[in-house]
Amino acid sequence: MAELIETLKPSQLYTMSLCEGWTVHEVAAHLCAPWIFGARRIVPAIVRHGFRVHRANAELVRDLAVDLSAEEIAQQLRLNADFIFPPRIVVPLGQLTDLQVHGQDICRPLGLTRDLVPERMLPSLEFLLSPKARGSFVPRGRLDGLRFIAEDLDWVGGQGLLTVRGRGEALLLALTGRPVVLDELTGSGVAALRARIT
Structure with missing residues:
Protein backbone atom coordinates (compact mmCIF):
# COMPACT_ATOMS: atom_id res chain seq x y z
CA MET A 1 0.00 0.00 0.00
CA PHE A 85 -5.62 -2.32 16.34
CA PRO A 86 -6.85 -2.39 19.94
CA PRO A 87 -9.51 -5.16 20.10
CA ARG A 88 -12.21 -2.72 21.23
CA ILE A 89 -11.77 -0.75 18.00
CA VAL A 90 -11.72 -3.54 15.41
CA VAL A 91 -10.78 -7.20 15.42
CA PRO A 92 -7.67 -8.28 13.45
CA LEU A 93 -9.81 -9.58 10.57
CA GLY A 94 -11.41 -6.15 10.39
CA GLN A 95 -7.96 -4.64 10.01
CA LEU A 96 -7.16 -7.00 7.12
CA THR A 97 -10.53 -6.36 5.47
CA ASP A 98 -10.20 -2.59 5.79
CA LEU A 99 -6.82 -2.64 4.05
CA GLN A 100 -8.05 -4.82 1.17
CA VAL A 101 -11.25 -2.87 0.56
CA HIS A 102 -9.60 0.55 0.78
CA GLY A 103 -6.88 -0.60 -1.60
CA GLN A 104 -9.60 -1.24 -4.18
CA ASP A 105 -11.30 2.06 -3.23
CA ILE A 106 -8.09 3.73 -4.39
CA CYS A 107 -7.21 1.61 -7.43
CA ARG A 108 -10.51 1.11 -9.23
CA PRO A 109 -11.33 4.81 -9.87
CA LEU A 110 -7.76 5.35 -11.08
CA GLY A 111 -7.92 2.43 -13.51
CA LEU A 112 -5.15 0.63 -11.63
CA THR A 113 -5.06 -3.14 -11.19
CA ARG A 114 -4.40 -4.52 -7.74
CA ASP A 115 -5.00 -8.23 -7.46
CA LEU A 116 -6.06 -9.41 -4.04
CA VAL A 117 -4.57 -12.58 -2.59
CA PRO A 118 -7.20 -15.37 -2.34
CA GLU A 119 -5.85 -16.57 1.03
CA ARG A 120 -6.46 -13.06 2.41
CA MET A 121 -9.85 -12.55 0.75
CA LEU A 122 -11.34 -15.73 2.21
CA PRO A 123 -11.07 -14.74 5.90
CA SER A 124 -12.30 -11.24 5.04
CA LEU A 125 -15.39 -12.60 3.28
CA GLU A 126 -16.11 -14.80 6.32
CA PHE A 127 -15.58 -11.83 8.64
CA LEU A 128 -18.03 -9.64 6.69
CA LEU A 129 -20.75 -12.25 7.14
CA SER A 130 -20.07 -12.59 10.87
CA PRO A 131 -21.79 -10.68 13.70
CA LYS A 132 -18.49 -8.89 14.41
CA ALA A 133 -18.86 -6.91 11.17
CA ARG A 134 -22.44 -5.81 11.79
CA GLY A 135 -22.99 -2.12 12.29
CA SER A 136 -19.50 -1.03 11.32
CA PHE A 137 -18.45 -2.81 8.12
CA VAL A 138 -21.91 -4.03 7.12
CA PRO A 139 -25.20 -2.33 8.08
CA ARG A 140 -27.72 -4.57 9.76
CA GLY A 141 -30.15 -6.12 7.31
CA ARG A 142 -28.03 -5.75 4.17
CA LEU A 143 -27.24 -9.46 3.94
CA ASP A 144 -30.52 -10.93 5.20
CA GLY A 145 -31.80 -13.80 3.07
CA LEU A 146 -28.82 -13.75 0.72
CA ARG A 147 -26.32 -16.49 -0.11
CA PHE A 148 -23.01 -15.42 -1.63
CA ILE A 149 -20.95 -17.58 -4.00
CA ALA A 150 -17.41 -16.65 -5.08
CA GLU A 151 -16.88 -18.06 -8.55
CA ASP A 152 -13.09 -17.76 -8.47
CA LEU A 153 -12.66 -19.04 -4.90
CA ASP A 154 -13.83 -22.12 -3.05
CA TRP A 155 -16.23 -20.10 -0.91
CA VAL A 156 -19.94 -19.91 -0.20
CA GLY A 157 -21.39 -17.85 2.64
CA GLY A 158 -24.62 -16.52 4.02
CA GLN A 159 -28.04 -18.07 4.37
CA GLY A 160 -31.02 -17.57 2.14
CA LEU A 161 -32.82 -18.61 -1.01
CA LEU A 162 -31.55 -15.67 -3.06
CA THR A 163 -28.03 -16.03 -4.47
CA VAL A 164 -25.38 -13.49 -5.38
CA ARG A 165 -22.50 -14.76 -7.53
CA GLY A 166 -19.28 -13.11 -8.62
CA ARG A 167 -15.53 -12.91 -8.19
CA GLY A 168 -14.30 -12.73 -4.60
CA GLU A 169 -13.07 -9.16 -5.00
CA ALA A 170 -16.45 -7.99 -6.32
CA LEU A 171 -18.25 -9.73 -3.45
CA LEU A 172 -15.87 -8.14 -0.94
CA LEU A 173 -16.69 -4.69 -2.29
CA ALA A 174 -20.42 -5.38 -2.58
CA LEU A 175 -20.64 -6.61 1.00
CA THR A 176 -19.06 -3.34 2.14
CA GLY A 177 -21.48 -1.27 0.06
CA ARG A 178 -19.60 -0.30 -3.10
CA PRO A 179 -22.30 -0.07 -5.82
CA VAL A 180 -19.73 0.08 -8.62
CA VAL A 181 -19.41 -3.73 -8.57
CA LEU A 182 -23.12 -4.58 -8.69
CA ASP A 183 -23.08 -4.99 -12.48
CA GLU A 184 -20.32 -7.59 -12.07
CA LEU A 185 -22.60 -9.82 -10.00
CA THR A 186 -25.26 -12.29 -11.10
CA GLY A 187 -27.98 -14.27 -9.37
CA SER A 188 -31.46 -13.98 -7.98
CA GLY A 189 -30.32 -11.85 -5.02
CA VAL A 190 -28.58 -9.05 -6.92
CA ALA A 191 -31.70 -6.89 -7.19
CA ALA A 192 -32.28 -7.10 -3.42
CA LEU A 193 -28.65 -6.31 -2.69
CA ARG A 194 -28.72 -3.37 -5.12
CA ALA A 195 -31.80 -1.93 -3.42
CA ARG A 196 -30.14 -2.20 0.00
CA ILE A 197 -26.88 -0.57 -1.12
CA THR A 198 -28.25 2.20 -3.31
Whole structure:
Protein backbone atom coordinates (compact mmCIF):
# COMPACT_ATOMS: atom_id res chain seq x y z
CA MET A 1 0.00 0.00 0.00
CA ALA A 2 2.85 2.37 0.81
CA GLU A 3 4.41 1.70 -2.58
CA LEU A 4 1.11 2.39 -4.30
CA ILE A 5 0.44 5.68 -2.51
CA GLU A 6 3.86 7.19 -3.04
CA THR A 7 3.61 6.63 -6.81
CA LEU A 8 0.36 8.59 -7.18
CA LYS A 9 0.32 12.00 -8.85
CA PRO A 10 -1.53 14.96 -7.29
CA SER A 11 -4.37 14.60 -9.80
CA GLN A 12 -4.77 10.96 -8.76
CA LEU A 13 -4.66 11.78 -5.05
CA TYR A 14 -7.57 14.19 -5.41
CA THR A 15 -9.67 11.80 -7.48
CA MET A 16 -12.82 10.65 -5.68
CA SER A 17 -12.41 7.13 -4.36
CA LEU A 18 -15.04 4.39 -4.11
CA CYS A 19 -15.36 5.27 -0.43
CA GLU A 20 -18.28 7.69 -0.62
CA GLY A 21 -17.29 11.32 -0.09
CA TRP A 22 -13.56 10.63 0.29
CA THR A 23 -10.74 11.39 -2.12
CA VAL A 24 -7.95 8.88 -2.71
CA HIS A 25 -5.75 11.03 -0.44
CA GLU A 26 -8.33 10.88 2.35
CA VAL A 27 -8.68 7.10 2.08
CA ALA A 28 -4.91 6.76 2.30
CA ALA A 29 -4.78 9.07 5.34
CA HIS A 30 -7.55 7.05 7.00
CA LEU A 31 -5.29 4.01 7.05
CA CYS A 32 -2.92 5.88 9.40
CA ALA A 33 -5.60 7.08 11.81
CA PRO A 34 -5.47 4.26 14.41
CA TRP A 35 -1.85 4.77 15.48
CA ILE A 36 -1.86 8.55 15.04
CA PHE A 37 -5.10 9.20 16.91
CA GLY A 38 -5.33 6.10 19.09
CA ALA A 39 -8.37 4.92 21.01
CA ARG A 40 -8.40 8.07 23.18
CA ARG A 41 -9.45 10.15 20.19
CA ILE A 42 -11.25 7.56 18.06
CA VAL A 43 -13.65 6.28 20.74
CA PRO A 44 -14.87 9.78 21.80
CA ALA A 45 -15.44 10.66 18.13
CA ILE A 46 -17.56 7.54 17.68
CA VAL A 47 -19.57 8.35 20.82
CA ARG A 48 -19.94 12.01 19.76
CA HIS A 49 -21.46 10.86 16.46
CA GLY A 50 -23.95 8.52 18.11
CA PHE A 51 -21.89 5.39 17.38
CA ARG A 52 -22.08 6.11 13.64
CA VAL A 53 -18.57 4.94 12.81
CA HIS A 54 -18.51 6.36 9.29
CA ARG A 55 -19.35 9.87 10.46
CA ALA A 56 -16.71 9.72 13.16
CA ASN A 57 -14.17 8.48 10.60
CA ALA A 58 -15.02 11.33 8.23
CA GLU A 59 -14.35 13.92 10.92
CA LEU A 60 -10.99 12.42 11.85
CA VAL A 61 -9.90 11.78 8.27
CA ARG A 62 -10.49 15.37 7.13
CA ASP A 63 -8.04 16.60 9.77
CA LEU A 64 -5.48 13.91 9.03
CA ALA A 65 -5.51 14.37 5.24
CA VAL A 66 -4.67 18.05 5.70
CA ASP A 67 -1.71 17.20 7.92
CA LEU A 68 -0.13 14.36 5.92
CA SER A 69 1.30 14.38 2.40
CA ALA A 70 1.27 11.21 0.31
CA GLU A 71 4.96 10.70 1.09
CA GLU A 72 4.28 11.03 4.82
CA ILE A 73 1.38 8.58 4.59
CA ALA A 74 3.62 6.03 2.85
CA GLN A 75 6.28 6.54 5.52
CA GLN A 76 3.69 6.08 8.29
CA LEU A 77 2.43 2.87 6.70
CA ARG A 78 5.93 1.44 6.54
CA LEU A 79 6.81 2.43 10.10
CA ASN A 80 3.58 0.93 11.44
CA ALA A 81 3.24 -2.15 9.23
CA ASP A 82 3.05 -4.37 12.33
CA PHE A 83 0.55 -2.18 14.20
CA ILE A 84 -2.32 -4.12 15.76
CA PHE A 85 -5.62 -2.32 16.34
CA PRO A 86 -6.85 -2.39 19.94
CA PRO A 87 -9.51 -5.16 20.10
CA ARG A 88 -12.21 -2.72 21.23
CA ILE A 89 -11.77 -0.75 18.00
CA VAL A 90 -11.72 -3.54 15.41
CA VAL A 91 -10.78 -7.20 15.42
CA PRO A 92 -7.67 -8.28 13.45
CA LEU A 93 -9.81 -9.58 10.57
CA GLY A 94 -11.41 -6.15 10.39
CA GLN A 95 -7.96 -4.64 10.01
CA LEU A 96 -7.16 -7.00 7.12
CA THR A 97 -10.53 -6.36 5.47
CA ASP A 98 -10.20 -2.59 5.79
CA LEU A 99 -6.82 -2.64 4.05
CA GLN A 100 -8.05 -4.82 1.17
CA VAL A 101 -11.25 -2.87 0.56
CA HIS A 102 -9.60 0.55 0.78
CA GLY A 103 -6.88 -0.60 -1.60
CA GLN A 104 -9.60 -1.24 -4.18
CA ASP A 105 -11.30 2.06 -3.23
CA ILE A 106 -8.09 3.73 -4.39
CA CYS A 107 -7.21 1.61 -7.43
CA ARG A 108 -10.51 1.11 -9.23
CA PRO A 109 -11.33 4.81 -9.87
CA LEU A 110 -7.76 5.35 -11.08
CA GLY A 111 -7.92 2.43 -13.51
CA LEU A 112 -5.15 0.63 -11.63
CA THR A 113 -5.06 -3.14 -11.19
CA ARG A 114 -4.40 -4.52 -7.74
CA ASP A 115 -5.00 -8.23 -7.46
CA LEU A 116 -6.06 -9.41 -4.04
CA VAL A 117 -4.57 -12.58 -2.59
CA PRO A 118 -7.20 -15.37 -2.34
CA GLU A 119 -5.85 -16.57 1.03
CA ARG A 120 -6.46 -13.06 2.41
CA MET A 121 -9.85 -12.55 0.75
CA LEU A 122 -11.34 -15.73 2.21
CA PRO A 123 -11.07 -14.74 5.90
CA SER A 124 -12.30 -11.24 5.04
CA LEU A 125 -15.39 -12.60 3.28
CA GLU A 126 -16.11 -14.80 6.32
CA PHE A 127 -15.58 -11.83 8.64
CA LEU A 128 -18.03 -9.64 6.69
CA LEU A 129 -20.75 -12.25 7.14
CA SER A 130 -20.07 -12.59 10.87
CA PRO A 131 -21.79 -10.68 13.70
CA LYS A 132 -18.49 -8.89 14.41
CA ALA A 133 -18.86 -6.91 11.17
CA ARG A 134 -22.44 -5.81 11.79
CA GLY A 135 -22.99 -2.12 12.29
CA SER A 136 -19.50 -1.03 11.32
CA PHE A 137 -18.45 -2.81 8.12
CA VAL A 138 -21.91 -4.03 7.12
CA PRO A 139 -25.20 -2.33 8.08
CA ARG A 140 -27.72 -4.57 9.76
CA GLY A 141 -30.15 -6.12 7.31
CA ARG A 142 -28.03 -5.75 4.17
CA LEU A 143 -27.24 -9.46 3.94
CA ASP A 144 -30.52 -10.93 5.20
CA GLY A 145 -31.80 -13.80 3.07
CA LEU A 146 -28.82 -13.75 0.72
CA ARG A 147 -26.32 -16.49 -0.11
CA PHE A 148 -23.01 -15.42 -1.63
CA ILE A 149 -20.95 -17.58 -4.00
CA ALA A 150 -17.41 -16.65 -5.08
CA GLU A 151 -16.88 -18.06 -8.55
CA ASP A 152 -13.09 -17.76 -8.47
CA LEU A 153 -12.66 -19.04 -4.90
CA ASP A 154 -13.83 -22.12 -3.05
CA TRP A 155 -16.23 -20.10 -0.91
CA VAL A 156 -19.94 -19.91 -0.20
CA GLY A 157 -21.39 -17.85 2.64
CA GLY A 158 -24.62 -16.52 4.02
CA GLN A 159 -28.04 -18.07 4.37
CA GLY A 160 -31.02 -17.57 2.14
CA LEU A 161 -32.82 -18.61 -1.01
CA LEU A 162 -31.55 -15.67 -3.06
CA THR A 163 -28.03 -16.03 -4.47
CA VAL A 164 -25.38 -13.49 -5.38
CA ARG A 165 -22.50 -14.76 -7.53
CA GLY A 166 -19.28 -13.11 -8.62
CA ARG A 167 -15.53 -12.91 -8.19
CA GLY A 168 -14.30 -12.73 -4.60
CA GLU A 169 -13.07 -9.16 -5.00
CA ALA A 170 -16.45 -7.99 -6.32
CA LEU A 171 -18.25 -9.73 -3.45
CA LEU A 172 -15.87 -8.14 -0.94
CA LEU A 173 -16.69 -4.69 -2.29
CA ALA A 174 -20.42 -5.38 -2.58
CA LEU A 175 -20.64 -6.61 1.00
CA THR A 176 -19.06 -3.34 2.14
CA GLY A 177 -21.48 -1.27 0.06
CA ARG A 178 -19.60 -0.30 -3.10
CA PRO A 179 -22.30 -0.07 -5.82
CA VAL A 180 -19.73 0.08 -8.62
CA VAL A 181 -19.41 -3.73 -8.57
CA LEU A 182 -23.12 -4.58 -8.69
CA ASP A 183 -23.08 -4.99 -12.48
CA GLU A 184 -20.32 -7.59 -12.07
CA LEU A 185 -22.60 -9.82 -10.00
CA THR A 186 -25.26 -12.29 -11.10
CA GLY A 187 -27.98 -14.27 -9.37
CA SER A 188 -31.46 -13.98 -7.98
CA GLY A 189 -30.32 -11.85 -5.02
CA VAL A 190 -28.58 -9.05 -6.92
CA ALA A 191 -31.70 -6.89 -7.19
CA ALA A 192 -32.28 -7.10 -3.42
CA LEU A 193 -28.65 -6.31 -2.69
CA ARG A 194 -28.72 -3.37 -5.12
CA ALA A 195 -31.80 -1.93 -3.42
CA ARG A 196 -30.14 -2.20 0.00
CA ILE A 197 -26.88 -0.57 -1.12
CA THR A 198 -28.25 2.20 -3.31
